[in-house]
Amino acid sequence: MDRLDPKLDVVFKLLLTRDPALLIDMLQGVLERPIIGIEVLNPAIKGPLSSDKEIILDIRAVLADGTRIDVEMQIRATPGLASRLVFYGARDYTEQIGRGEDYRNLRPTFVIVWLVDPLFPALERLHSTFELRDRHTHTLFGDQLSIHVLQLSSLSPPHARYGYHAIVQRWARFLVARDDSEFDQLAKEDPIMTAAKKTLEEISMDPAAQRLARERSDAIALYKIDLAMSKDEGRAEGRAEGRAELLLELLAMGFERPASEIRARIGEAHSDQLGIWASRALTAQTLDAVFAP
Numbered sequence: 001m002d003r004l005d006p007k008l009d010v011v012f013k014l015l016l017t018r019d020p021a022l023l024i025d026m027l028q029g030v031l032e033r034p035i036i037g038i039e040v041l042n043p044a045i046k047g048p049l050s051s052d053k054e055i056i057l058d059i060r061a062v063l064a065d066g067t068r069i070d071v072e073m074q075i076r077a078t079p080g081l082a083s084r085l086v087f088y089g090a091r092d093y094t095e096q097i098g099r100g101e102d103y104r105n106l107r108p109t110f111v112i113v114w115l116v117d118p119l120f121p122a123l124e125r126l127h128s129t130f131e132l133r134d135r136h137t138h139t140l141f142g143d144q145l146s147i148h149v150l151q152l153s154s155l156s157p158p159h160a161r162y163g164y165h166a167i168v169q170r171w172a173r174f175l176v177a178r179d180d181s182e183f184d185q186l187a188k189e190d191p192i193m194t195a196a197k198k199t200l201e202e203i204s205m206d207p208a209a210q211r212l213a214r215e216r217s218d219a220i221a222l223y224k225i226d227l228a229m230s231k232d233e234g235r236a237e238g239r240a241e242g243r244a245e246l247l248l249e250l251l252a253m254g255f256e257r258p259a260s261e262i263r264a265r266i267g268e269a270h271s272d273q274l275g276i277w278a279s280r281a282l283t284a285q286t287l288d289a290v291f292a293p
Contacts, residue, residue, distance in 0.1 A: 004204045006175050007116055007152070009057040010045060010216040011200075012073035014209055016059055017043045019199045023059065025192045027069065029167025030112055030127070030148050037064035045212065060092070066107035068092045075220065077117040085111050089145050111147045114175065118151040126154045126172055127164050152176055218282050221250055243274035250281040251290070262287065 004011045016023040017040055024035050041060040058072035070088050074081065093109040113119075120128070128149045132141035155172045156164075170186060174196055177183050186193040203209045244266050251262075266274065277290055284290045 002204065003200055004209065004213045006200060007073060007075065007114075008213055008216055009073045009075065010212050011203065011209070012114070012175075013045065013057050013059055014203050014212075015196070015199055016071070018203065019195060022192065022196050022199065023061070023071070025167060026171050027071075027112075029165045029171065030150070031110060032165055035063060038062070038069075058088070066096070068096065068107065068109040069112065070110070071112045071114075073114045073116075075116045077115055077119040081113075081119060085113055085147055089147060093145055106144065108144050108146070110145075112150070113148070114150045114152065116152055118153045119149055120151070121153075123151070124154050126150060126152075126156065127168050221246075221278075221282055243271055243278060244269070247274055247278045247281060250278055251287070262291070265291070 006012055006015055016026065020038060020040070023040070024038055027038070028035050039062050041062060042058075045057065058070055061069040061071070063069065070092055089109050089111040092111075093106065096106050097103070128151075130147045130149065131143070132145060133139060134141070150168065150172065152172055152175060155176060156169075170190060170193060173182070174186055174193060177186065183193075183197045187197050247266055248263070266277075269277070280290045280292075
């Protein structure tokens with residue numbers, strides 16, 4: 001069975017909202033606190049998946065004690081991502097009370113973002129927590145707002161000791177797992193991983209989920225094509241190299257690894273031709289269809 005990629009944001013949301021026990025387990029590891037109850041405020045996936053800006057794929061939730069949570073998966077660390085995470089956290093925090101209400105009713109807000117591409121490449125940590133603290137003494141101003149950044153690129157070996165919570169380490173391994181042996185090993189380590197594996201398999205066999213994942217993957221690929229086409233506008237060689245890399249990536253996603261003669265053909269093609277092939281690779285069923293005259 002071909003499992004859907006849990007690092008794809010739409011699959012990530014389906015996984016954690018279909019079985020609330022999975023979301024609770026992940027949050028207990030990230031926040032290092034027990035969670036008694038949780039309500040997901042936006043379980044439905046609404047909006048056109050062809051638009052990166054209109055679709056909302058984060059998970060907004062409230063805990064039994066009123067604590068606010070925003071969880072999301074990001075494949076790309078876009079230039080405005082850090083500012084957007086602060087905005088989301090501040091928005092959720094301020095929406096708790098209205099004008100004239102007692103500020104003491106405010107509950108903490110946590111923003112949690114899993115990243116495929118690192119937001120802070122120089123910060124080689126899987127899990128980093130950003131809070132309001134004094135610059136010199138590091139005295140905590142308050143626990144009302146914090147942002148948890150989880151960079152999958154900094155995942156350490158399973159048994160390495162870096163001070164990360166074991167649950168966080170397991171979830172990171174689950175999200176990047178590539179074959180049955182890795183999923184099976186995780187399932188042996190903790191029953192919740194068995195549930196996560198089962199839920200991911202159920203989602204992967206669901207035609208509606210498959211469609212959503214395909215639409216989302218296509219939207220991301222189209223974004224990359226647009227980015228490649230607009231990058232290095234004055235340098236044809238730079239555009240061709242970028243489009244060649246993108247085309248090889250798309251072919252690897254949809255077909256077997258391209259043979260050497262196909263790689264050679266891609267290497268000799270001009271930029272415009274590479275763009276045509278890349279667009280075809282999104283919907284073509286065979287390699288011949290991609291490279292048809």
